[in-house]
Each structure stands twice: as structure tokens, then as C-alpha cells.
Amino acid sequence: MRESTPELSDQKLIKAEDLTGKTLIVYRFMLQLDKPIGSRALSKVLKINHSTLLFHLTKLEKEDLIKRGSGNYVVNKVLLKNCVKINRFLIPRYFFFLQFSVGVLLVELFFYPAILFLAYPVALIAQSVTIAFFAYETITIHREGRL
Numbered sequence: 585m586r587e588s589t590p591e592l593s594d595q596k597l598i599k600a601e602d603l604t605g606k607t608l609i610v611y612r613f614m615l616q617l618d619k620p621i622g623s624r625a626l627s628k629v630l631k632i633n634h635s636t637l638l639f640h641l642t643k644l645e646k647e648d649l650i651k652r653g654s655g656n657y658v659v660n661k662v663l664l665k666n667c668v669k670i671n672r673f674l675i676p677r678y679f680f681f682l683q684f685s686v687g688v689l690l691v692e693l694f695f696y697p698a699i700l701f702l703a704y705p706v707a708l709i710a711q712s713v714t715i716a717f718f719a720y721e722t723i724t725i726h727r728e729g730r731l
Contacts, residue, residue, distance in 0.1 A: 620656035682718035
């Protein structure tokens with residue numbers, strides 16, 4: 585008789601939105617640091633009580649996001665939803681959409697002459713609204729520290 589394997593939906597899957605509060609702060613810092621660090625040094629840098637920090641490290645370790653080796657902790661799995669990691673920087677993905685939108689607006693302004701038809705001002709307004717949206721989302725993600 586075959587044993588039934590658990591369904592994928594039955595398994596607990598960690599997602600970026602599951603990380604919150606100080607656990608998220610610890611994980612983000614370790615992502616940016618990108619090298620092993622001890623719990624005492626991490627506690628000092630983040631200004632978090634050592635016992636509280638150990639709780640969050642244990643939580644991250646249980647989810648297999650970090651691992652411990654030689655007394656130091658290091659990121660084991662990169663979990664990003666709203667950010668892109670480039671070297672040590674976590675950049676909100678909307679930032680790239682913002683850059684593209686600004687580029688399109690500049691092309692519209694400098695390479696196409698101002699036409700007195702309705703389509704030109706409508707295109708400029710639509711592009712400006714798009715830029716405002718992407719700028720707002722980029723700033724929000726950066727301030728809230730969402731992954």
C-alpha cells in the first residue's frame with residue numbers, strides 16, 4: 585500500500601509577508617550584511633536585547649531562512665517579494681518601473697514635438713500619474729521595510 589504524500593497546500597510555506605516586526609528587521613539586516621555575524625555583535629548593531637534577538641534568530645532558523653555555523657549566523661535562503669538584492673542593497677522593484685516611466689516621459693517631452701492634439705497632453709498626464717504611483721510605492725516599500 586502506498587503512503588500518501590502531503591499536499592503542497594498542507595505544508596507550511598514561508599512567504600515574505602509572514603516576516604514582520606523585529607524578525608523582519610533582523611532578516612533584512614542580515615541580507616544586507618551578506619556575511620556571517622555572531623548574535624552578540626548583531627544584538628549590539630541592531631540595539632536589540634540579546635535574549636529577544638535569540639528568539640528572532642531561532643524563529644528565522646526554524647524557517648530555514650538563516651543557518652548557524654561556527655557560532656555565527658548567515659542567510660541560508662533569500663526571500664524577497666517587493667525588493668531586488670543588488671550587492672548589499674535591497675532596492676524596491678517599483679524603483680525600476682519608476683526609472684522606466686521617467687525615461688518614457690523624457691522621450692515624449694524631448695523627442696516628440698508638442699502637438700496640439702488631445703492625445704499629447706493626455707499621454708503626458710497618464711505618464712505623470714504612472715510616475716507618481718511608482719514613486720509612492722517605492723517610497724512606501726522603502727519606509728516600511730517590506731521585503
